[in-house]
Amino acid sequence: MDSVETGNLQTHPVQVQHTEPVTIPERSRLSAPGIRRRLGDTDLTVHPLALGCSVFGWTTDGDTAMAILDRHWELGGNFLDTADSYAAGRSEVVIGSWMRTRGVRDDIVISTKIGRNRDNPGLSPRSIVGAVHASLERLGTDHIDLLHFHYDDLDVPLEESLGAMETLIRSGAVRHLAASNFTAERLMEARVLAANGLPRFVAVETPYNLMNRVSFESALALVTHAQGLAVMPYFALAHGFLTGKYHSKADLTDSVRAGRAAAYLNRTGLKVLSTVERIAEDHGVAPSTIALAWLLARDNVAAPVASASRPEHVEALVAAAAVKLGRADMVDLDKVSA
Numbered sequence: 001m002d003s004v005e006t007g008n009l010q011t012h013p014v015q016v017q018h019t020e021p022v023t024i025p026e027r028s029r030l031s032a033p034g035i036r037r038r039l040g041d042t043d044l045t046v047h048p049l050a051l052g053c054s055v056f057g058w059t060t061d062g063d064t065a066m067a068i069l070d071r072h073w074e075l076g077g078n079f080l081d082t083a084d085s086y087a088a089g090r091s092e093v094v095i096g097s098w099m100r101t102r103g104v105r106d107d108i109v110i111s112t113k114i115g116r117n118r119d120n121p122g123l124s125p126r127s128i129v130g131a132v133h134a135s136l137e138r139l140g141t142d143h144i145d146l147l148h149f150h151y152d153d154l155d156v157p158l159e160e161s162l163g164a165m166e167t168l169i170r171s172g173a174v175r176h177l178a179a180s181n182f183t184a185e186r187l188m189e190a191r192v193l194a195a196n197g198l199p200r201f202v203a204v205e206t207p208y209n210l211m212n213r214v215s216f217e218s219a220l221a222l223v224t225h226a227q228g229l230a231v232m233p234y235f236a237l238a239h240g241f242l243t244g245k246y247h248s249k250a251d252l253t254d255s256v257r258a259g260r261a262a263a264y265l266n267r268t269g270l271k272v273l274s275t276v277e278r279i280a281e282d283h284g285v286a287p288s289t290i291a292l293a294w295l296l297a298r299d300n301v302a303a304p305v306a307s308a309s310r311p312e313h314v315e316a317l318v319a320a321a322a323v324k325l326g327r328a329d330m331v332d333l334d335k336v337s338a
Helices: 062-074 086-102 125-139 158-171 184-195 219-227 238-243 256-264 267-283 287-296 311-322 327-337
Strands: 050-052 079-081 109-114 144-149 174-180 201-207 230-234 305-307
Touching: 050 062, 062 086, 062 311, 086 125, 109 125, 125 144, 125 158, 144 158, 144 201, 158 174, 158 184, 174 184, 184 201, 184 219, 201 219, 230 305, 238 256, 238 267, 238 287, 256 267, 267 287, 267 327, 287 311, 287 327
Parallel strands: 050 079, 050 305, 079 109, 109 144, 144 174, 174 201, 201 230
Antiparallel strands: none
């Protein structure tokens, strides 16, 4: 591996523009049940819903993002998922500003991803060190709890990427390493390298939901189970389709998300949605809560990743951690989505 100095990773907080007065959110005993899961075999304990922050600084402005984060915190959430490429890094800036103004960094588990930011593209040792330094500065923190390789960079030998991470983990800049969008074969290769002393992946992000099961429930599911990897499904609500917002083309808007959800407006998709909505009514919760609860009942799933565009949407996401689906519910959902 090329020698790359990590340098001095001291950071200077980046300010985010928001106009609303700062108020420190409080957690009531009623709204914060303290539900936590251990992330794989790490020392990280997280709420079983990772709040997706990809929309911050993109389709969601600073004030709204702050309100979403406040609501998530009030309801007991502590797990935030972002990436250095989301809104060209602005998502991390928003999160950093929120943690600083609320004074909650020590209570938050930050999951971020590197590899797709134009300033530090790919997973070469030099890009990895530069990306981590930049993320630390945007987040206004001295460590990242869970760092994902955002994708598998086939142009760089995996041992070089893992070697760069060894230095960063040893320095304390990164606590744990994870993979995103890796194949089962590459996860197995990574585990062989870890057996020889390089850092190992402890978690994996992958697309997985009631509308898209095949890509995960195959070799990838077997490998994650065998390696004890914590699974973090993204697109957990199938681009919003499983919220019940879209029942026909008339419900679609001009947004990118709605355009992607349109792919599920067919007989199969509407059957799945109908079952989700029926079970949601039985439990007295939102359809999105049931879709997430189904994921949480699957083997090795630690925390689905789901985002909210408004503060009032957060409760349905967080509520999934407290919903226990019955055997009949799971059978119906498994059957209709198979």
